[in-house]
Amino acid sequence: MASAKPHARESGVPFTPTGTGSPNRPRRGLALPEWTTAFLLLTPVILLFSISVIYPVIETVRISFWEIRGLGRPSFVGLGNYARLFSDPVFLGTLWTTLIFTLGVTIVSVSIGWFIALLCAFAPRQTSIFRLMIFATFGISEAVAGYIWIGIFRPGDAGLLNGILTAIGLGEFAQPWLGGANSALIALIVTASWSAVGLPLLLSFASVQAIPRSILEAAYMDGAKPLTMMWHIMVPLSLPGARVAVFLTLLSSLRAFDIVFVLTAGGPARATETVGFFMYRESMTQFNLGYGAAATIILLIGVLLVSTPAIAQRTRGAK
Amino acid sequence: MCSSRISSVAALGLGMMLLGTTAFAQSTKEITLLTWLGGPDRKVLDSLVIGFEAKHPNLKIKINVVTSQGDARGGMRTALLGGEKPDLLTNTWPAFRQELAEADILRDVTPVWTEKGWDKSLAKTWRDISTTEGSVYGIPYIFGYRSGIWHVPADLTKIGLQAFPTSYDDFLATFDPLRKAGFAEPIAMPAKVYAHAEWFETLLMRTGGPSLVTDLGAHKIAWTDPKVVEALRQYARLFDAKCCGDSRLMYATHWDDAADRIFVERKANFLQIGMWINARAISQYHLKPGTDFALGKFPALGRGFDNASIIDAKEMLATGIGENPEGADLFLDYILSADGANTIAKAGFTTPSANVDASIYDPVAAASVRFVNEGDVRFVLGDMLPGSLVDEYRLALQQFIGNPTDANIKPTLERIEAAAGRAY
Structure with a gap:
């Protein structure tokens, strides 16, 4: 017994999925302008961002105009904390230390990470464990890295580095690495670079992997040697990854605190005190909240100065 | 009929529960203690609390711990500014004690000291170092010889x-x-x-x-x-x-x-x-x-x-912002008693309380107590x-x-x- 009703397709009536309108007809419902929709979709993020970032920043700015010492009554000082900061030789010293530390860590970690990435690109599969091991250092917290390196830099024979130097007959170079102003800063840069090198490696390696194989094959066919290929093809084409690595390492080094706290505690004689550590010392140890907040704002401005051009460059051309 | 009986039993049960809760609330009062101490220092506090609660079953001590790295004063200040209202707090810095006193957080326990006869338990020098601007806000309970x-x-x-x-x-x-x-x-x-x-x-x-x-x-x-x-x-x-x-x-x-x-x-x-x-x-x-x-x-x-000796000390300070000052005073008194002092000594710490059984100390700890008892003490600068x-x-x-x-x-x-x- 055949059905009396023909199938919709057979009948020439357009197929209509249950409960929805025809695909050929405009859908009914609330039609919002594109900007409104975008704003509505972003609202949860904006709310979260406001609570967790904007509000604390505004509050920090507000506190920076007050003198708050311990549990005492706060007094309004306007821009007094900022004026005091820029005439405080200790703070000016930490700015200089932060600059050296930031440049040092960025140059060392990005150069090493990028170079290893280029080398690994010649044999990606064989070097995967090696890359994983280096990247793992990035997963270790800076505080833990600090404790690991304290053992390496310990004074006397108890320190691993001094022990190795003595064992290989270079005992005259053994020294209390964290005891000298310069050697402590270098030790700090080495430790932070060790901790940070995984990220540049990962980003640069991803950039190198993205280079079209045809380009490398063509260069090889033209008789280019590995070093020439590395210098003339891989380096320029992996530059975007390295640039992101520079940007991210700069930002994290500018804010350095944990590693300084654990490894040198800012010493000897404040030789390794960064702005991040100064901020902590003023706010949490001495509880000069207003003064510490002013230092925080200066650091924030520094971070913005570094990050704005990079963000602008990354988002150029985006709608 | 059955339903009415069930309702009566339920009402009676609820009544009993409420009565029980009220009775319980009346019988146990809470003492809040704010501290940053962890590790062995915290363990000794826990032991003191257990001993105290066994002796005073109607009182319960709630320990609120401030987590902190480095100088713990930051965490303590943050907790107090954030609205914590403890009856007692631990301290180790006379400078911080002064700051707390100036912020009207502490309570002068001079009358309690006299009433409970703490002079018998603590030598004058311990009272001296516990005094801020003429007021005594608590008692030292652990000390370490630093000379x-x-x-x-x-x-x-x-x-x-x-x-x-x-x-x-x-x-x-x-x-x-x-x-x-x-x-x-x-x-x-x-x-x-x-x-x-x-x-x-x-x-x-x-x-x-x-x-x-x-x-x-x-x-x-x-x-x-x-x-x-x-x-x-x-x-x-x-x-x-x-x-x-x-x-x-x-x-x-x-x-x-x-x-x-x-x-x-x-x-x-x-x-x-x-x-x-x-x-x-x-x-x-x-x-x-x-x-x-x-x-x-x-x-x-x-x-x-x-x-004369330089020492460090942990002290227990009484506050004026808590809800149970009487309970707090009882705990201070317990700490100085023989039970409290021996609990501290058994945990490997030295206590300024004269009620301690000195035979509990190991030879080094005993020597430190002997040195300290020879003269006046002052906190590390x-x-x-x-x-x-x-x-x-x-x-x-x-x-x-x-x-x-x-x-x-x-x-x-x-x-x-x-x-x-x-x-x-």
């Missing part, structure tokens, strides 16, 4: 000494023979953060006595006072006598490195630091107290203050000074040991005095 010098008795035997030197001159005279006996440096001076100041502070006490330390802590005298100058000159004598390694070694050395250098590497002989070395030497180095390692009393200068001055004071001393000359004494003290001028 002791850790050493290995066998090192002294090696240079022909049967006992720890008693005079400062004799002490300095051991440096040369110890070096000749093969030790790299007699004193392991940990100048990485703060421990280099310990030697100076006891010399300050030996030079000018407890009143000098108190007055300097309150900035009633200047850092350039002749007695302070003399103390720093005595400090410089350590370096003149070649006590230590070079300044870079001192700057790279924290107290744990220094302890390792004496007890593990066997390269150094003397370390002045708190009583926590006792636990470290026993548990980590597996040494026998009194035999493998010992605590010597800081040698005498002969100025009349050779029995680092705990007495305002936070902003402590850093500058330690830093100035740190730089002084890089150039410990007579010519550098005045500039060093002037620098601390300038910082003091800003800090008070």
